[in-house]
Amino acid sequence: MAGGGGGGRAIRVLNVAEKPSVAKTVSGILSRNQGLRMREGRSRYNKVFEFNYTIQGQPCQMLFTSVTGHLMEIEFEGRYRKWHACDPVDLFQAPIQKHVPEDKLDIRKTLEEEARKCQWLVLWLDCDREGENIAFEVVEVCSNVNSRLNIWRARFSSLIEREIHQAAQQLVRPNQLFSDAVDVRQEIDLRIGASFTRFQTMLLKDAFVFNFSTDGRNLVLSYGPCQFPTLGFVVERYWEIQAHEPEEFWKIQCSHTTDEGTATFNWIRGHLFDYTCAVLLYEMCVQEPVATVTKVRQQERLKYPPHPLNTIELEKRASRYFRMSSEQTMKIAEDLYQSGFISYPRTETDSFSARTDLHILVQEQQEHPVWGPYAQRLLDPSSGLWRNPSGGGHDDKAHPPIHPTKFSPGQSGWSEDHRKLYELVVRHYLACVSQPAVGAETTVEIDIAGEMFSALGRTIVARNYLEVYRFDSWGGSLIPNYTFGQQFTPTSLTLDSGTTRPPPLLSEADLLDCMDKGEALVMGYDDMGYELWKPYLRSMMEEDMKAVSVGNKRKAEVLATCLQQMKACFLDARLNKVKLFQALEIFFDRTNRTGGDEQHNIGELVRRCDVCEDSDLVLRKKPCRNAIWLPGSISEAAVTTTVCNVCTPGPIFKIQFTFRRLEIPPDFSVHHLGCVGGCDDIMRELMEISASAHRNFSSVPARGRGTTASSRNNSPNNQPQSTCSFCHQTGHSSSDCYSLTSQSRSAQSQGGNSHNGDSLIPCSTCGSPCLLKTANTENNRGRKFYSCQTQGCKFFVCWEDSVPTTTTSRRGDRGRGGGANGSDVRFVSATGDPVSGRSCFICGDPSHFANVCPNRGIRN
DNA sequence: GCAAGGTC
Numbered sequence: 001m002a003g004g005g006g007g008g009r010a011i012r013v014l015n016v017a018e019k020p021s022v023a024k025t026v027s028g029i030l031s032r033n034q035g036l037r038m039r040e041g042r043s044r045y046n047k048v049f050e051f052n053y054t055i056q057g058q059p060c061q062m063l064f065t066s067v068t069g070h071l072m073e074i075e076f077e078g079r080y081r082k083w084h085a086c087d088p089v090d091l092f093q094a095p096i097q098k099h100v101p102e103d104k105l106d107i108r109k110t111l112e113e114e115a116r117k118c119q120w121l122v123l124w125l126d127c128d129r130e131g132e133n134i135a136f137e138v139v140e141v142c143s144n145v146n147s148r149l150n151i152w153r154a155r156f157s158s159l160i161e162r163e164i165h166q167a168a169q170q171l172v173r174p175n176q177l178f179s180d181a182v183d184v185r186q187e188i189d190l191r192i193g194a195s196f197t198r199f200q201t202m203l204l205k206d207a208f209v210f211n212f213s214t215d216g217r218n219l220v221l222s223y224g225p226c227q228f229p230t231l232g233f234v235v236e237r238y239w240e241i242q243a244h245e246p247e248e249f250w251k252i253q254c255s256h257t258t259d260e261g262t263a264t265f266n267w268i269r270g271h272l273f274d275y276t277c278a279v280l281l282y283e284m285c286v287q288e289p290v291a292t293v294t295k296v297r298q299q300e301r302l303k304y305p306p307h308p309l310n311t312i313e314l315e316k317r318a319s320r321y322f323r324m325s326s327e328q329t330m331k332i333a334e335d336l337y338q339s340g341f342i343s344y345p346r347t348e349t350d351s352f353s354a355r356t357d358l359h360i361l362v363q364e365q366q367e368h369p370v371w372g373p374y375a376q377r378l379l380d381p382s383s384g385l386w387r388n389p390s391g392g393g394h395d396d397k398a399h400p401p402i403h404p405t406k407f408s409p410g411q412s413g414w415s416e417d418h419r420k421l422y423e424l425v426v427r428h429y430l431a432c433v434s435q436p437a438v439g440a441e442t443t444v445e446i447d448i449a450g451e452m453f454s455a456l457g458r459t460i461v462a463r464n465y466l467e468v469y470r471f472d473s474w475g476g477s478l479i480p481n482y483t484f485g486q487q488f489t490p491t492s493l494t495l496d497s498g499t500t501r502p503p504p505l506l507s508e509a510d511l512l513d514c515m516d517k518g519e520a521l522v523m524g525y526d527d528m529g530y531e532l533w534k535p536y537l538r539s540m541m542e543e544d545m546k547a548v549s550v551g552n553k554r555k556a557e558v559l560a561t562c563l564q565q566m567k568a569c570f571l572d573a574r575l576n577k578v579k580l581f582q583a584l585e586i587f588f589d590r591t592n593r594t595g596g597d598e599q600h601n602i603g604e605l606v607r608r609c610d611v612c613e614d615s616d617l618v619l620r621k622k623p624c625r626n627a628i629w630l631p632g633s634i635s636e637a638a639v640t641t642t643v644c645n646v647c648t649p650g651p652i653f654k655i656q657f658t659f660r661r662l663e664i665p666p667d668f669s670v671h672h673l674g675c676v677g678g679c680d681d682i683m684r685e686l687m688e689i690s691a692s693a694h695r696n697f698s699s700v701p702a703r704g705r706g707t708t709a710s711s712r713n714n715s716p717n718n719q720p721q722s723t724c725s726f727c728h729q730t731g732h733s734s735s736d737c738y739s740l741t742s743q744s745r746s747a748q749s750q751g752g753n754s755h756n757g758d759s760l761i762p763c764s765t766c767g768s769p770c771l772l773k774t775a776n777t778e779n780n781r782g783r784k785f786y787s788c789q790t791q792g793c794k795f796f797v798c799w800e801d802s803v804p805t806t807t808t809s810r811r812g813d814r815g816r817g818g819g820a821n822g823s824d825v826r827f828v829s830a831t832g833d834p835v836s837g838r839s840c841f842i843c844g845d846p847s848h849f850a851n852v853c854p855n856r857g858i859r860n
Numbered sequence: 861g862c863a864a865g866g867t868c
Contacts, residue, residue, distance in 0.1 A: 019867060045868060069866025076862090083861065091862085130865060186864075193863030201861080218861050226864060 010052070010059040014118040015154075016066060016111065016138050018125045020045050021338050022159070023066035026124055027051060029164045030062065041065055041110035048114065055168060063114050067107055070130075071137040072098045074186050076194070083198055089574075091195040092567040096187060100141070108141050115142035121149045123174060124167075127157065127398045128346055129549060133182035135174050157398075158343040158405040181549035184558050188541060189225055192566050196223035199570070200521065203577055208588040221521065228522075229538050235522040237503060244502035250278030250495060252285060254446075254453050256480065257491045263479035265291075265446060265453035265490070271498065281451055282495040288449040289493055293486040295445040301458070302438055303474050305431040305465040307392035308401030310350045317428070321471045322420050332421045333402070341406050342425050347399035351391020356400060358389070358433055364407040365426060374468045375430060385464060389432040403429045427469050434465035437474055444482045448490070455479055524583035528576045634659055640673065647677025657683075 017023040024047070027036060031051035041048045049064040079085040080094040100108045115121065121142050125131035139151055152171035156163050201221045210219060251271035256263045272278045306313070314333065315326040324332075333345035352358060365375040377383045404426045410419055442457040457479030466472055541562065547553035573580075636658040643651040652675060659670045674683045 067866090068868060070864095071866095074863095081862095088862090126866090134866070182865085189863045189865085191863090195862080197862040220861055222862065224863055 008058070010061045011120060012118040013053075013055075013060045013062050013120040013122055014111075014114050014142065014149075015062055015064040015122045015124055017064070018066065018131055018134060019068060020047065020066045022124065023047070023049060023064050025159050025338060025340070026164055027062070027064045029159070029161050030064075030168060041107075042113070043106040043110060046107055046110060048110065053168070055171070060120075063118065064124075065110055065114060067111075067134060067138060068104075070134055071100055071104055071107060071141065073101050074098050074190055076190075083202070088195040088198040088202075089567065089570055091198070092191050092563050092570070094191075096190070098137075111138060111141050112145045115146045115149065118146070119148070119150060120152060122152045122154055122168075122171060124154045124156075126346070127155050127344070128396070129178045129182050129545075132175050132178035136176070136179045139174065156344075157347075157400055159338060159340045160405045163405075177551050178549050180555040181545040184548055184555055184562075185541070185545055187559060188562055188566075191563060192225045193223060195570055196573075197221065199574065200580065204580065204584055207581070207591060208584055209591055210588060223521075225541070226538055228518075232522050235519045238519065241502040244500070246499045246501065247273060248275075248497055248499050249273050250275055250282075250497050252278070252282050252451065252453075253492070253494050253496050254285075254291070254448065254490045255492045256291070256455075256488060258480040260480040261457075261478035262491075263444065263455040263457065263482075264477075265444075265455045268445075268452040268454060278495060282493075284449040285451055285493055289489055290487050291446040291448045291453075291490055293444060293482045293484055293488075294447050294452070295443070296482050296484055297443045299441050299443075300438065300461075301441050302436040303466070303472075304390070304436040305434055305469060306428065306472075307350045308352055308389055308403070308432050309425065309428050310347050310392075310394060310401055311345060312348075313350070314345065314402055314425075317424060317471065318421060321424065322417070324417060324420075328417065329421065332415075332417050336418060336422055336425075339411075341404065341408055341422055343401075343403050343405050344399045345402055347402060348394050348396040349399055349401050350394045352389055352400060352403075361403055361405075361429060362433065365404065365430065367407065368409055368426075371427060371430060371468055378430060378434060385435055386433060387435045424471070427471070431465040431469035431472075434468065435462070437464050437466045438462040439474065439476070442479065444479065448493070520584045520587040521580070523586070524580035525573065527579040527583060528573060642673065644675040644677050644679060646679040647675060650677075652677040 015023070015026070017026060027049035030053050031049075035051055037050045039048050039050070045068060046066045049062075051062050051064075053060050053062045074096050075081065076091065077095040077097050080091065086094065121139065123135040123138060125135045125138070135153060142149055143151075151174065153174040154167040154171055156167040197220060200223060201219070204221055205219050249271040250273075251269075252267045254265040254267075256265065272281075309317075311330075315329050318324040318329040319326065330345065333342065336342045337345050359379065362375050362378050366372050366379070368375070378385050402425055404422070408422065410422075414422070438461040440459050440461050443454060444457070445452060445454045447453075456477070458474075458476050459478065460466075460474060460476045466474060544553060544558045544562065548555055548558055634657050636656075638656045639653050640656050642654040644654055654673050654675050657672045657674050659668070659672065664670070668682070672682055674680045676683070
């Protein structure tokens with residue numbers, strides 16, 4: 001810095017921190033608690049500290065006070081503040097003023113009084129963009145009463161002695177560009193938020209009956225350019241879950257145990273959605289169960305430690321390892337920062353600058369009873385454990401990655417969360433400067449009756465960073481040694497079922513609270529075809545803000561473009577307001593409809609559902625998010641007027657079910673008047689049978705396969721049928737009924753394969769020629785079928801004598817939860833219909849399928 | 861009666 005001249009008379013320096021605690025801590029450090037005095041300021045929380053200090057040889061009488069975050073707010077001028085006094089679209093260019101709000105006036109007064117006495121102003125605001133903006137707010141207030149102030153900025157990333165003294169001795173000028181970026185953000189947020197909020201509130205609040213509490217305040221349907229896209233995430237995920245139809249799949253699992261360990265072999269085909277196919281292939285494996293090793297590959301693998309820690313990673317990891325919310329994490333991190341134990345916790349940076357002394361930070365941790373010995377080894381060059389950390393490529397140019405700044409074996413005042421978070425920061429740091437873990441991996445592939453399986457074994461050769469980073473694990477699994485060509489009989493060979501699952505619901509509690517109105521609004525804007533509710537808008541703005549902060553774009557230019565786009569969007573939304581009405585109508589009652597209508601809960605008929613073509617699409621008061629999964633063996637279900645006299649709370653109307661004969665055990669009736677309230681044992685049993693359609697031939701010697709049924713499988717239901725929450729019909733979910741608005745689902749069909757005589761047919765999944773193989777199963781011995789042999793291909797397969805001219809894929813390649821990709825595999829007849837008339841492969845009885853065979857699991 | 865970002 002340009003020094004203040006040396007040695008002469010003391011000058012008075014006003015120092016301002018972002019919050020009272022920082023003013024106190026920094027004053028304590030700079031004064032070394034020698035001659036430190038504290039007096040009241042005008043505001044209750046913001047005290048004034050006084051002490052003497054020398055900056056670059058210049059004696060200074062330091063006055064140290066604080067603000068509490070932003071000192072100023074922006075607001076529309078005059079009449080634009082009144083909701084009905086202007087058109088909301090005017091808010092895109094209405095004049096704006098920055099002012100100190102009522103509750104901050106006494107802080108301003110303190111600043112003014114102190115600034116009048118001083119020659120210098122030193123800004124100790126947090127070193128991020130918001131902090132820089134607050135710095136300029138302080139400058140404005142202080143300069144107004146003292147235009148001769150020499151204005152300086154202290155840059156610091158942690159509240160530790162070394163760094164604070166360094167910041168005081170190396171003052172710089174405040175950065176106008178950082179502050180400009182925040183001005184842009186504030187103005188855009190206000191204009192977009194206020195215009196859309198007023199527009200949608202005035203449009204909708206009197207037109208609908210909103211059934212949520214407003215705590216006595218006026219109802220406001222707020223639109224926040226930050227909050228709304230986040231809500232959009234939750235809603236979008238919710239729609240995905242609604243649209244998900246659980247589907248049962250089948251896979252062959254094989255394991256082999258010897259004295260050396262157990263190898264679990266996974267089927268290279270993954271899993272199949274067609275039961276018949278899976279059973280056929282499984283049967284072939286069971287009848288010729290000898291496995292031949294076709295490949296053994298050994299490889300060294302490295303598992304690298306994480307990058308240095310930034311805020312997002314800290315939040316993610318604290319959530320994953322400790323189930324700590326981001327709010328709690330940041331609160332604790334802020335605490336640890338303020339007491340000097342860790343560096344500034346709000347940073348985007350995930351690489352250390354070359355200037356950082358990484359060894360000093362490790363030295364400090366050597367005394368720790370738990371990880372101290374690791375730190376010592378890390379510093380011992382002969383251990384070879386040290387590694388310069390690799391960066392993640394982000395740098396906010398303001399702060400280093402989050403790292404420990406002071407050693408602590410655990411403070412007495414710390415909560416469990418403080419201890420955990422400090423430990424995470426320390427262990428993460430130590431991990432970053434450590435060598436990666438080294439593993440030896442063995443991949444073994446085997447062939448059983450033409451089907452390929454593979455198993456992975458891993459031994460960890462050197463744990464390295466994993467020794468200190470207890471949060472990461474790298475499972476080792478010792479498998480037996482195999483040699484190429486070796487043959488063995490598997491210990492178990494099972495046909496397992498599973499069900500695809502929807503993705504989990506995003507659970508930001510506060511967002512879930514406003515799901516109702518939020519979902520309706522998101523749906524409305526989505527129907528207009530806008531991405532107003534997507535995070536894209538916000539991230540574009542973030543990019544622009546960054547450009548402003550580094551001087552690549554000018555403040556005025558970014559403001560103009562962004563507001564122009566948003567204004568166009570706003571005008572368009574207003575033209576399409578009917579879409580908002582339509583969406584809201586799905587969730588809420590119109591106010592112009594009188595109550596007391598008994599038909600209300602059922603809803604008014606809109607039209608026939610074009611997905612199931614069987615039920616009515618009705619306008620419901622509110623969609624129900626609850627569903628009861630019924631067994632897939634149900635072919636028909638109708639609600640009766642019979643009320644269950646056992647289950648509560650009643651009334652629960654019984655349902656007349658019709659089951660598919662082949663999919664329930666022979667001793668069950670196909671007709672059943674059932675209750676879904678929990679009292680119905682028959683329903684429960686049928687659901688369990690669906691769930692345990694799984695056979696386990698543990699140990700399959702070539703002869704005499706005597707086994708018992710396994711109950712090990714806990715996989716979910718057998719193709720549960722969804723119940724539409726709008727029309728209450730089974731067979732489609734409410735998302736299908738959403739096709740009324742936007743989400744239309746179309747069955748996808750795949751192109752046909754023509755078959756001429758004896759030429760091989762191409763696989764409908766990967767296109768390679770399918771091999772003609774001979775079935776070797778009890779029921780189909782000698783019958784020929786086509787099978788794709790491409791590794792891992794979920795192949796098309798069909799009987800030689802029924803090659804179809806056209807095949808239909810089950811919902812094609814739509815992505816689904818649970819990793820299933822929906823590739824289809826099924827036997828089809830020449831007409832493309834599924835082959836019927838097959839019989840149980842266990843007992844040969846054509847009256848049922850093997851999944852409900854009374855003899856399942858028993859073979860002779 | 862609007863937003864989001866500071867902080868108490």
